[in-house]
Amino acid sequence: MSKEKEVLKTGQSKIKKKSRSQETWRRFRKNKLALFGMILFAVILLVTILADVIVSYDVSVTQVASERLQSPSASHWFGTDNYGRDLFARIVHGSRNSLLVGFGSVIIGVTLGGMLGAVCGYLGGRFDAIVMRVLDSIMCIPTTMLALAIVAALGTSLGNVLMAMTISSVPRYCRIIRSSVLGVTGQTYIEAAHSCGTPDFQIILKHVLPNAIGPIIVQATMAVGSAIISAAGISFVGMGIQPPAPEWGAMLNEARTYMTMYPYMVLFPGLAIGFTALSMNLMGDGLRDALDPKLKD
Amino acid sequence: MEEKKPLLEIENLEVVYQTDEATVHAVNGISFSLNEKETIGLVGETGAGKTTTALTILRLLPERTGRVLGGKILFHGENLFEKTIPEMRHVRGAEISIIFQDPMTALNPALTVGDQVLESLEIHNTAGKSKEELNARVDELFNLVGIPAERKKEYPHQFSGGMKQRIVIAIALACAPQLLIADEPTTALDVTIQAQVLKLMETLKSELGTSMIIITHDLGVVAETCDKVAVMYAGEIVEAGTAEDIFNGAVHHPYTVGLFNAIPNLDEKTERLNPIDGLMPDPANLPEGCKFGPRCPHCMEECRQGAPYLYKENEHRILCNLYRKEVNDEKLG
Numbered sequence: 001m002s003k004e005k006e007v008l009k010t011g012q013s014k015i016k017k018k019s020r021s022q023e024t025w026r027r028f029r030k031n032k033l034a035l036f037g038m039i040l041f042a043v044i045l046l047v048t049i050l051a052d053v054i055v056s057y058d059v060s061v062t063q064v065a066s067e068r069l070q071s072p073s074a075s076h077w078f079g080t081d082n083y084g085r086d087l088f089a090r091i092v093h094g095s096r097n098s099l100l101v102g103f104g105s106v107i108i109g110v111t112l113g114g115m116l117g118a119v120c121g122y123l124g125g126r127f128d129a130i131v132m133r134v135l136d137s138i139m140c141i142p143t144t145m146l147a148l149a150i151v152a153a154l155g156t157s158l159g160n161v162l163m164a165m166t167i168s169s170v171p172r173y174c175r176i177i178r179s180s181v182l183g184v185t186g187q188t189y190i191e192a193a194h195s196c197g198t199p200d201f202q203i204i205l206k207h208v209l210p211n212a213i214g215p216i217i218v219q220a221t222m223a224v225g226s227a228i229i230s231a232a233g234i235s236f237v238g239m240g241i242q243p244p245a246p247e248w249g250a251m252l253n254e255a256r257t258y259m260t261m262y263p264y265m266v267l268f269p270g271l272a273i274g275f276t277a278l279s280m281n282l283m284g285d286g287l288r289d290a291l292d293p294k295l296k297d
Numbered sequence: 298m299e300e301k302k303p304l305l306e307i308e309n310l311e312v313v314y315q316t317d318e319a320t321v322h323a324v325n326g327i328s329f330s331l332n333e334k335e336t337i338g339l340v341g342e343t344g345a346g347k348t349t350t351a352l353t354i355l356r357l358l359p360e361r362t363g364r365v366l367g368g369k370i371l372f373h374g375e376n377l378f379e380k381t382i383p384e385m386r387h388v389r390g391a392e393i394s395i396i397f398q399d400p401m402t403a404l405n406p407a408l409t410v411g412d413q414v415l416e417s418l419e420i421h422n423t424a425g426k427s428k429e430e431l432n433a434r435v436d437e438l439f440n441l442v443g444i445p446a447e448r449k450k451e452y453p454h455q456f457s458g459g460m461k462q463r464i465v466i467a468i469a470l471a472c473a474p475q476l477l478i479a480d481e482p483t484t485a486l487d488v489t490i491q492a493q494v495l496k497l498m499e500t501l502k503s504e505l506g507t508s509m510i511i512i513t514h515d516l517g518v519v520a521e522t523c524d525k526v527a528v529m530y531a532g533e534i535v536e537a538g539t540a541e542d543i544f545n546g547a548v549h550h551p552y553t554v555g556l557f558n559a560i561p562n563l564d565e566k567t568e569r570l571n572p573i574d575g576l577m578p579d580p581a582n583l584p585e586g587c588k589f590g591p592r593c594p595h596c597m598e599e600c601r602q603g604a605p606y607l608y609k610e611n612e613h614r615i616l617c618n619l620y621r622k623e624v625n626d627e628k629l630g
Contacts (some may be wrong), residue, residue: 195355195397196417197389198470206416209424210407 027290042277043259048095061244062087070260080269082258085244087265091272094246095156100131101247102224102232102276105165110220113173114164118204118212120174121181131176135171143168144233151239161240165230169223176219180212187211200248214288221284248272303371303507305354306330310368312346312532319581322585325351325532326368332524333475336509338454338540339520340556341381341529344577348527351478354510355389357459361400380384391421394469396518398481400461411449413434416479417471438467442497448604458567459490463497470501478510483518492566495521516560517610520544525612528553531588551593587618592614594620 028034047054064084072079078087120128140144149162184190185208193203232249235263241247248269255265298354312324324346331337339347352358354370356377368379372393380388397403405413415611425506426434442463453461462482469477479498483491499522501507509524519526520540527537528550536550543553556572575592578584584591587600600618608620 117586188397189405191357192395192397192403192465192468193405193416194357195389195469197386197391197393197420198416199420202416202420206408207405211405215454 010199011270013098023105024194024290028286031197031286032291033282034290035288037279038281040275044095044099044276044279047092048099049094051092054092054257055086055089057089057093059086060093060246061085062258063244069222069258069265071262072264076270079262079264081169081254081265083244085267087251090246090251091248091268091287092183092252094248094269097241097245098228098231098248098273099276100158101162101241102228104162105169105231106165106220108162109169109223110173113170114177114209114213114216116170117174117177118209121178121212122200122204122208124185128178131174132199138168139171144230147234149238150233153164153234154182156239156242158241161231161234164234170228173219179209180215183209184256205245214292217288219282220280221280224278225273228273228276302333303330303565304335304373305510306369306374307350307354307369308369308371310350310353310370311356311366312349313366314349314359315364316362316473320579322583323532323580324353325583327529327532328368328528329525329527329534331476331510332506332510334502334506335525336511336523337525337527338523339510339512339515339527340514340519342514342577344580345529345530346533346580347529348350348423349394349532351480351510351512354478355393355395356385357389382429387421390417390474390521391472392474393476393478394472394474395480396465396469396482398461400458400465401466401485401562404461406453409450409452410437414438414449414464414468414471417468420623421472434471438471441470441501442467457490458486460494462486462490462494466494466497466501467616470507470599473505474507475536476508476510480512482511483513483515483516498522516556517561529579530555531583532580533588533616534614535589535616536614538611542611542613547611548610548613548615550589550617550622551595551619552589587616602609 019191049147051057062085064080067076067080068086069082070076070080070082076086076088078091078167081090091214116131120131139151146168147161148163151160152165154160154163189206190203194209198207207250230249232247232252235247235250241250245251251269252266252273255262255269261268302545307330308328309326310324310328311326316322326439327346327350328339341347349358349363352363353365354372354377358365365378372388377385401513404410413551414435415431417558418434423610435449439446444460444463444467448456453464456464462485466482482498482619483494486494495518497507498511502509502522509522510520513519523540525538526540526543527534529535530552538546538554543549549557552573555571558571559573561567561570565600573592578588578591584601586602587593587596588606590596590600593600597618605616605618606618608615
């Protein structure tokens with residue numbers, strides 16, 4: 001209010017200018033669903049960061065034989081598993097491994113795949129043909145199989161799982177980016193950038209990618225959930241995160257046997273993965289709309 | 298006039314587009330020169346090779362199909378075809394820049410217009426100017442083209458067509474190029490905006506002394522802005538000269554006459570315009586002899602055989618057998 005008055009007083013009708021980030025935030029905020037997704041994600045992130053404050057790590061790995069397979073109660077909010085470990089503590093601490101694998105593989109995969117796809121789509125010709133054929137042949141191998149093979153060859157560790165999942169996801173992102181880059185490269189403003197003497201690398205980074213990034217943002221946010229599940233598959237065959245370390249996907253797999261008798265064992269890890277994926281999807285959709293200047297207001 | 302130095306000289310330029318099915322002869326041995334602070338208009342109908350000429354000057358022909366078969370383009374006496382790619386990159390934007398036909402698609406929709414003007418400045422910032430100095434230059438350019446500098450933080454879709462074209466002009470002028478190529482700068486704009494943009498270009502010419510190549514099929518635009526005119530037909534310059542020669546000269550190429558006949562005359566009442574009969578020949582399959590022959594009302598036997606005669610008088614050049622001495626004498630005698 002006071003600011004408006006000031007403007008009126010000085011008699012200047014100058015339009016208030018906002019920086020780009022402020023502008024994006026203003027539009028993002030208008031989208032209530034996206035805002036909800038962001039709050040949900042903030043809560044999950046907070047839990048991950050404050051895991052040690054909420055509940056000690058020891059609780060999540062201590063096996064108490066007398067408290068096996070207990071239903072949710074005041075002392076065990078999410079119940080206990082077949083070894084008598086507290087599921088709440090396991091979910092809280094499992095978020096660290098799960099989010100790391102989920103986000104890590106998607107972020108690295110999108111960055112690598114995106115750059116490669118952009119260069120392929122932009123340059124075209126022989127380079128494009130060779131890279132795409134190599135990626136095609138990688139895509140022929142089922143994702144999980146490929147990831148398993150890589151982990152088996154390199155040894156089991158969180159880093160290797162991350163790398164394996166990244167490598168197996170790169171071809172997909174590369175293809176998506178490449179196809180939208182092909183559409184952008186034919187535009188006059190790319191030719192105009194050439195005519196200004198802009199180097200190729202800068203054209204890709206400043207003119208091609210920002211206009212081709214839309215589809216990949218949505219794809220990437222949706223992929224976080226499935227990356228967590230894939231990591232669970234690797235954990236399941238004993239090549240991912242080693243028990244007793246908690247991890248959401250691995251917890252789902254362990255609970256499989258008890259699903260009919262003790263459904264809460266599946267429910268809570270499932271919800272954790274589901275909410276993470278949901279928050280990412282909502283946020284991604286909102287972010288894409290907020291970043292697109294054409295959809296302004 | 299004699300003191301003027303040639304800025305751009307094109308000699309015998311020949312460009313083809315090579316595809317699997319055919320070889321398209323887009324530019325067939327054209328030559329012209331442009332002095333400093335001069336404006337030349339390239340006139341001709343669609344497909345005459347005007348845009349190809351412009352792209353060739355900047356060496357921006359499509360890589361897979363465009364081939365330069367011969368000729369030289371001398372800029373400041375240096376052959377542009379002999380320059381390396383980094384050298385060429387410096388020429389583009391800093392020394393020669395181009396304004397594209399359609400301002401709607403020539404701006405990146407994802408960047409603010411200010412950033413797009415700034416980008417060109419940053420690329421050619423060899424003097425190592427600070428960010429503040431460059432930003433000040435951006436403001437200066439916006440003022441120059443008549444757009445409030447506060448609007449530089451807005452995106453292209455927030456501007457009207459005429460304003461977009463002015464921003465495109467601002468980008469082209471950012472590094473004060475010696476040569477500005479305007480590829481149909483007014484075709485995509487409506488008449489009132491056309492007048493604004495032409496007026497702007499006229500001011501820029503007188504204030505900055507930039508040489509220009511204006512590509513157009515609008516003879517009115519040429520009359521208003523150009524010192525020299527080259528009329529192109531099927532990849533050849535069929536008539537060239539000063540604007541005076543073309544608009545008021547005594548003799549003309551039949552094609553130029555046809556072009557003028559196709560313009561409505563405000564003083565006379567006419568029911569219909571007189572277009573030139575027929576269509577431009579397929580550039581993949583050009584006729585022998587004079588390219589305009591099949592459509593020419595004065596076509597003679599010899600026009601179908603060899604290349605036509607080049608008539609010269611001062612700067613005025615006409616590529617037509619009508620002005621061959623003997624023929625003229627025969628007719629007059």
